[in-house]
Amino acid sequence: MNKPKVCIMLSTFNGAKYIDEQMESLLAQSKVDVQIIIRDDGSSDETVQKLSEYTKSRPDQIRVIEGKNFGVIGSFFELMRQTEPVYDFYAFCDQDDVWKPDKLSRAVSKLELSQSNVPLMYCSSTQMVDQDLNNLNVWPIFPPKPLSMYNAMVENCCVGCTMVMNPVAFQQVRSNIPSDLTQVIMHDWWIYLYVSAFGEVIFDEEPMILYRQHQNNVLGGSSEGWIVKWKNRSSRFVNGENHFILSKQAKMFLQLHKDQLSAQQQKDVQRFLNHMGSSWIKRIRYASKMPFYRQASLDNLVLKLIYVLKKV
Template sequence: MNKPKVCIMLSTYNGVKYIDEQMESLLAQHEVDVQINIRDDGSSEGTVQKLSEYAESHPDQIRFIEGKNLGVIGSFFELMRQTEPVYDYYAFCDQDDVWKPEKLIRAITKLQLRQSNVPLMYCSSTQMVDQDLNNLDVWPTLPPKPLSMYNAMVENCCVGCTMVLNPITFEQIRGSIPSDLKQVIMHDRWIYLYVSTFGEVIFDEKPMILYRQHQENVLGGSSEGWLIKWKSRLKRLLSEGSFRLSIQASCFLETYKDQLSAQQQRDIRRFLNQLESSWIKRIRYASKMPFYRHTSLDNLVLKLIYILKKV
């Protein structure tokens, strides 16, 4: 029986410090044939040389692209553009994590239990670790509410480096990448939004990667106390950057309006249009809006920032 062929898309930027551990964990994946497509996003230290050496020593498994700096969103979407749609599954990867050997085959096994003719995406919890791979917390935990468009429009609960996509998901997203990526909050949020709207998201609460936390992390979870988390969360949501929820929602509606159901279109348009109404109408809408976050406190914050027109 042939092994599933999986393309891993890895974007790097000044990541030489941990790249060996990551690459070895990718090459050691059990029961799958792995192709690793790597795009460096304009590193200025030894990452390019290190990855060139890997590509030279594994010419049949590794394709290395030395690119100009596009930022994390642009780099991952460019990887999708440059990856041929010829694989059984597709996975995203960050440069400083370590994958458990059974990560991909566990994801594939779960995906194979679902219908193959609809968009599917697997994601999982992560085992957060420190720089030396000592265990911290497990994050995120299993979401308590459905993984639907009505959550994905206002929250992301799927970590990009845990995602595994079936071919339909990959090909449809690859064929409709927004022209202005400034309207996209993050590549993994866009993909979660797409799959939760048109297909099914499978969340695995068993951590399949060691998710390294360190000062160089651009994005990711945190093991901070709840008070510090809440202060940083409120600061983030009430800053200028928080206005991007509505921008991404508008971009999503424009990109997929022909595929969205009539009800989905109405709900997204109302979410956008009510922002321009009076504050009394915004309060009324926010109190019963169909969009939700997974925890009660996060849901209250969502309603607050909507009323303040900061989504």
């Protein structure tokens, strides 16, 4: 029996310090046939030199694309463009983690249990670790509420480096990449939104990667306490860093996929956007009963508050 062919899409940027550990864990994946496509996002350290050693030893398995600096969102979407739709499954990968040997085979087995003619995506919890791979905590926890479009419009529950897509999800997202990436919060959030709207998201609460936390992380889970977390969130809000990001992404999503959404989905997203311009009384009424939700009760209350404040 042939092993499933899985394409791993890895974006690198000045990742020389940890790239060897990551690459060795990818090459050690069990029960799958792994192909690795790497896009370097304009590194100035030894990342490309290290990767060239891997391509020399495994030219049929590893391909490296040296690109201009697009940033994390642009780099991953460019990876999708550069990846041929010829594999059984497609996985995203960061440069500084370590994957457990059965990460991909476990994802594949769970995806194969669902119908294959709709967009499917697997994601999992992660075992957060420090720079030396000592365990911190598990994040994110299993979501208590459904992983639907009504969650994905206002919250991302899926960590990009745990994502594995079936061919339908990969090809549909790949053929509809937004033209203006400034309207996209993150590539993984956008894909979670797409698959939750038109297919099925499978969440595995078993951590399948060691998710390294260090000062160079672009974005990552939080190993800090809730007081620090909310202090940081409040600071970002006051500074205006997160203003309007949800509504901008929702507008772009509706613009691109309106014809695919059900009548009810269309109506709900349109109301979410339209009520932003209503009077504060109408915004309060709408926010109190909006169909969109975050997983945690406190996060959900904050969502309603920032909606009323017209900062969503």
